[in-house]
Structure formats: C-alpha cells, structure tokens
Amino acid sequence: MAGPLEGLRVVEMAGLGPAPFCGMVFADLGADVVCIERPGTLRDATDITARGKRHVALDLQTAAGIEAALALIVKADVLIEGFRPGVMERLGLGPAPCHKFNPRLVYGRMTGWGQTGPLARAAGHDINYIAVTGALHAIGRSGEPPPPPLNYVGDYGGGAMLLAVGVLSALHEAKASGQGQVVDAAMTDGAALLSSLFYGMKAAGRWTTQRGDNLLDGAAHFYDTYACADGKFVSVGALEPKFFAQLCELCGLESEFAAGQMDRSGWPMMKLRLADVFRTRTRDEWCALLEGTDACFAPVLDFDEAPQHLHNQARGTFVTLQGVVQPAPAPRFSRTPSAQPLPAAHDEAATILQGWGAALAVRAEA
Numbered sequence: 001m002a003g004p005l006e007g008l009r010v011v012e013m014a015g016l017g018p019a020p021f022c023g024m025v026f027a028d029l030g031a032d033v034v035c036i037e038r039p040g041t042l043r044d045a046t047d048i049t050a051r052g053k054r055h056v057a058l059d060l061q062t063a064a065g066i067e068a069a070l071a072l073i074v075k076a077d078v079l080i081e082g083f084r085p086g087v088m089e090r091l092g093l094g095p096a097p098c099h100k101f102n103p104r105l106v107y108g109r110m111t112g113w114g115q116t117g118p119l120a121r122a123a124g125h126d127i128n129y130i131a132v133t134g135a136l137h138a139i140g141r142s143g144e145p146p147p148p149p150l151n152y153v154g155d156y157g158g159g160a161m162l163l164a165v166g167v168l169s170a171l172h173e174a175k176a177s178g179q180g181q182v183v184d185a186a187m188t189d190g191a192a193l194l195s196s197l198f199y200g201m202k203a204a205g206r207w208t209t210q211r212g213d214n215l216l217d218g219a220a221h222f223y224d225t226y227a228c229a230d231g232k233f234v235s236v237g238a239l240e241p242k243f244f245a246q247l248c249e250l251c252g253l254e255s256e257f258a259a260g261q262m263d264r265s266g267w268p269m270m271k272l273r274l275a276d277v278f279r280t281r282t283r284d285e286w287c288a289l290l291e292g293t294d295a296c297f298a299p300v301l302d303f304d305e306a307p308q309h310l311h312n313q314a315r316g317t318f319v320t321l322q323g324v325v326q327p328a329p330a331p332r333f334s335r336t337p338s339a340q341p342l343p344a345a346h347d348e349a350a351t352i353l354q355g356w357g358a359a360l361a362v363r364a365e366a
Helices: 018-028 065-074 085-091 096-100 125-133 152-177 187-194 198-205 242-253 255-259 264-278 283-289 308-314 349-355
Strands: 009-013 032-037 054-057 078-081 108-110 182-186 224-225 233-237 297-299 318-323 324-327
Touching: 009 018, 009 065, 018 032, 018 054, 018 078, 018 108, 054 264, 054 349, 065 096, 065 349, 078 152, 108 152, 125 152, 152 182, 152 187, 152 283, 182 187, 233 242, 233 255, 233 283, 242 255, 242 283, 283 297
Parallel strands: 009 032, 009 078, 032 054, 078 108, 108 182
Antiparallel strands: 224 233, 233 297, 318 324
C-alpha cells in the first residue's frame, strides 16, 4: 500500500481493542502489517481494524507455529502485541528471543495497567484503566455517576495512539543506534497523559473535582449541547467572547446577555435561557442559521448521519469498503498520501517470508 510508512514491516499478534487499531493505522499509512491469529479465525468486512493487513493463521501451541511466528518477527521492523504481561514470554516470543535474532526490532507492548506495578497482571477494560487516572471521574453531569465514554479515552486515545507514537519514536532512535527496544504502552499512563490540561488547570485553581462545575464539562452555558424542537441536538463551543457574542446575535439574544458570559453566578440561568432558545427551532433550521459562522456551532450527528454531512463528504472523511461505511485513513500527507484501504487478506507464512526474502526456519538466521 502507498503511504509514508511504505516499506515498514509490522508483525501484529491478534487481539482485541487498541493493538489491532494501532495495526490498522500503520496499515492505513502504508506499512506491510502481518497479523498472526489463531487457526479458524474468520474476518469479514465489518471487522474494520483488520483492513489493509495480511492475516496468517498459526497455532502458537505448537513448535511449528512458534517457529513460523519467530521467522516473521526476525524479518520485521516492528512487533505489536496486546496480551497480559508474561504471555509472550511463555510462548517463547518475548523480547529476549526476538531481539536475539533481530536486534533492531521495535517491540511494542499494549496493556491496560502496564508491564509493571501491582495491577499489571489483573484483568480489566478501558473503563477500569481510565478510572484510576482521574479521567473518568471528570466526565459527566453534576449529581450523576460518570458515564462510560465509549472506549475512546483508554483503548484508542491513551492506548493505541500512544503505542503508535512510541513505536515510531523508537524506530527513529533505532536509525542512529541500530538497536531496537521495548515500548511499554499502558492505557493508565496514556489516559493520565491525556488529562494533562486538567491537572494543570486544577493546580492553577481553575478546575474543581466536582463534575459539571467546570469550563469544559457542561457547567458553562457556552460549551454544551442543547435539544432542538425536533428532539435532535446541537453543540455549542463558543469559549471566546467574540464568538459567543456572534452566537448571541444570531440567536436573537441581547448584547447584555453576551456581556455576562464569564459571570459564573449567572451560568445556570443563562443555560436555561439558551436551552429555551434552541428548543424553538429544529436542528436543521439551526444549521441553516449557524453552521459555517464563527459561533462555534455544529449539529450532533449519529453514525448514520455523519458520513452524509457535506463537510465530511467534501473531505472524504468516510469511505465504503465492501459495502461497509467506515472512517478513511488519517491524517493526510502532501507527498505520500495513503491509498484507499484494502480488505483484510489471508496468506501463508511461507509466502510472506518469501516476499520478505527469508526462509521459514529461524535457524538459518542464527
């Protein structure tokens, strides 16, 4: 595939959540990603994170399967895995044997709790990992429990994206040193890092630990969502006074209302006033009036509506692959653009190794 990572060889150990997403991002950007998975695994077009990869079925409970996996790893630039600590070592595919045969290998490890620490070997999922960082507590309405924010914060933002950053950073360093290394990407670390702004605001006295009491968590009337006459919703993010003033003007609110934007004592009343205003028109009517202005406005779209939005269509933000609508590769590159994603492909280890200029047996590489 074309893209800025063309020529990069990545071995991905099949799993769930962030590691497959990271592998998909690498494949989208042009890397040759080979996913090692259990025999009998079925992939269809709805498994979007499988796109662009070559999938190899290996039984890692057998010596032949381990030998084939190690042969692929020997010729790879990157390995990514998302198992609990110790699993790859028990298989004989931990960093030590892999680096013995391939010293330049960047070994990316994706876990929830990290490779070390008292919880390292405990089970968990996104919601647990972001809970211990303060991120989950900060999300939600005042007086209500924190809602599960899908699995964006831990799995994908704090997990897969930082795994990708770590792997690419280690690859850059390896150009100078000639040595690979282990990248320990933990969702707890990543979710904490994503919270940097809020820890800074708290230290400065501009953020409290009460949900729904802060600038960006729904307390402010100028940064929230509102219901419209048709039951659909719009989003408002008019943080700056000049943008809020334009919002008020277009909504028919008096200038005095705009002038009181930062008076926190008036926020509850002002939110009720804005809620009443937005209930007077449908979402489409508000779009016709506000979209494209500096009022910091956008409709709240669902997964069916978002691909149909004019801006997303103009940019090609979504593509259709085998009848399945899905996000297009991102970000964009001026000289080495990513190609249209390809469906998941299934191949044999020997065929891939032949293309990589290697034999199946690792012993020949020792």
